[in-house]
Amino acid sequence: MNEPSGGVANPLEQLTPQELRERTSLKWRTHPADVLPLWVAEMDAVLAEPVAEALRAAIDRGDTGYPFGTGYAEALAAFAERRWGWSGVEVSRTAIVPDVMLGIVEVLRLITDRGDTVVVSAPVYPPFYAFVSHDGRRVLEAPLAPDGRVDLAVLDAAFSRARAQSSRVAYLMSNPHNPTGVVHSHAELEGIAALARRHGVRVVSDEIHGPLVLPGATFTPYLSVDGAENAFAVTSASKAWNLAGLKAALAIAGPESRSDLARLPEEVSHGPSHLGILAHTAALRHGEPWLDALLIGLDQNRALLGSLLAEHLPEVRWTPPQGTYLAWLDCRELSLYDARAETDGVGEGPGIVSELAGPARFFLAEAKVALSSGHVFGAGGAGHVRLNFATSQATLTEAVTRMGRATSRAATT
Template sequence: MDPVPCATPDDPNPLRRLSLDDLRRRTSMKWRTYPADVLPLWVAEMDVPLPGPVVAAITDAVALGDTGYPAGTAYARALADFARARWHWDGLAVERTAIVPDVMLGIVEVLKLLTGPGDPVVVNCPVYPPFYQFVTHMDRRVVEAPLGADLRIDFASLEGAFRRAVADGGRAAYLLCSPHNPTGTVHGAGELSAVAALAGRYGVRVVADEIHAPVVALDAGFVPYLSVPGAEDGLSLMSASKAWNLAGLKAALALAGPAAADDLARIPEEVGHGPSHVGIIAHTAALRDGGDWLDAVRGGLDDNRRLLARLLAERLPQVRYHPAAGTYLAWLDCRPLGLGDDPAAVFLERGRVALSPGADFGTGGAGHVRLNLATSPELLTEAVRRMAVALS
């Protein structure tokens, strides 16, 4: 690997504060799955230090021995305040929330409330691989509704999937990814209202995975699904884990629209024992006091999206990439390179760059890779250089 400039610890952009040596001291999945000569830009972990208020909250809890079981509504109240300030949404009712271990386990518990074994769950592919894994593991069946060529919801495709899902007269759910992983698409209010109307017409219950909600471009806005007309019987899962890099501090919230309150009330009491109490403390601190840090990261991600577009145009012009407004993930169409269904394997073997294989994301993913943008500009530049070398 070519020498990478050292990070600047006091840089206002958190993505530039850690050196490669700092990052390789980490013991999490991103940095320990592959050998040390591999540059990991795959799993959704950010190369950032934690915000000061989060570090202080965790440190204070540990010093106090406040490491017991979770209790109270502080997390929900912090999220409600964040939603009001950031998304101008007053509809997050604390009494219609429940703490869950994390977003995917929360989705599982919510789907158990709305569907039974063998029932269909509609997804927009290509989509986050655990949607397939968790849904099938809980004995539901996935019904795909592929995105359109513009990587947005294709409503003809979605209606066809809804029609198939309810054809036998049973229960069905739609697992909406908003913002969408891996494409980074941020759904607009009109699209979400159309989703609600279509779901209502077919009697399909909507469960929205909104884990990336805080991570949108500085000039973009996020619309919570439960805020649009017709979504009153919907449910949502939210967490501070992606936006503040807290995946190892497990906690999330399930939210219910007014007409879904009775459904959420049936969630088993023991589910609330699964989140980490320290995780809830950390997430609450992030939502309450981590806004400036978040905006600095969002600005850094905006810079990285522009940088990646320029680097690809210079080094890998055949790769198709359209910078998206949400998440810190980039969806790269590598089919013009002629590398087959799994270009990630080529970039790993020949370039020593780890990316997420597109085929894992379902129909429409073959020939693509997902790249994690949440790193320093220097490491991003080195990754693209290696990818280009892999083809030489």
């Protein structure tokens, strides 16, 4: 379970529960100490040593000033070529942004106006709704197919509806998809690009989970496919190296979008943390052995989760994710709650306690396991939960065992 990859041991098996509970982040301080938190997208992992070294060195020399230079973009370009065989990251077509979601908002401001429509494939990451609508754009859902993949016919119809109500339309895509863990194929992305071209829709691809593709799948950067030349991607090292608290991200313009990116206000680049940029750059340049070890651990956890669900929650339906460390669990056959009281909807973010409903509320109250509530992910999310399996195998086993016991108790009362 703990074999080293390239000399790096599984980062998910290095910390004790007591050490994790010393953390002061959202994941570990939102709920009481008796709750196992498998909700928000933070990993229970040690920090990659190259990242820790870069931060320690910066602190030791007092290097806590303003960001400067193009090292982050250069590191991403080299990583993309090594990892994905993609040489399309030109530093001159990148811009530093505070984080992925704020970068998405800034890109949407370049290519849409207030009142315009942004299409999303639901269920999808809840901040897509919150950030887009709070910035004065309208969200239009194009529901995923039953297998969790993008339905091109449904997307085609959604683009038509969006064009009928807006002069400028964008499609905000999650690649890989959060919460289903689907890794879009090259053919699927080409299909999306063809539809976007035909309808005059601009695509913005959130690729924050790009490095987190598990064995059996291959990540395709959206900007690498034919037809995507007028699109944007926004990404960072945040999810893959657990750097959410070290803010920094990059917006990447396709060749035809260079002039749009040039209109990005200069002050946007003031938002990222200098230490964040140093950390993300170190991760991309030197953190691949750590990432490889992490992916082995996540693959093992994915298999373990399947076994645990079959043993303790056989009525739960799921498709093992191809990427991310997130499992999308269909709990509708558990009959734990009144489905009429839960409807598809959107909240302010994933797993916010006040937004819990249905099975997530049940598992928190009865099993002391915190999960993200499916209804905040939009259409198709009701009756589902999102489980973060980026934890130790002991914690994952305890969590699913608790969930099974709680379900069994509820069935007998």
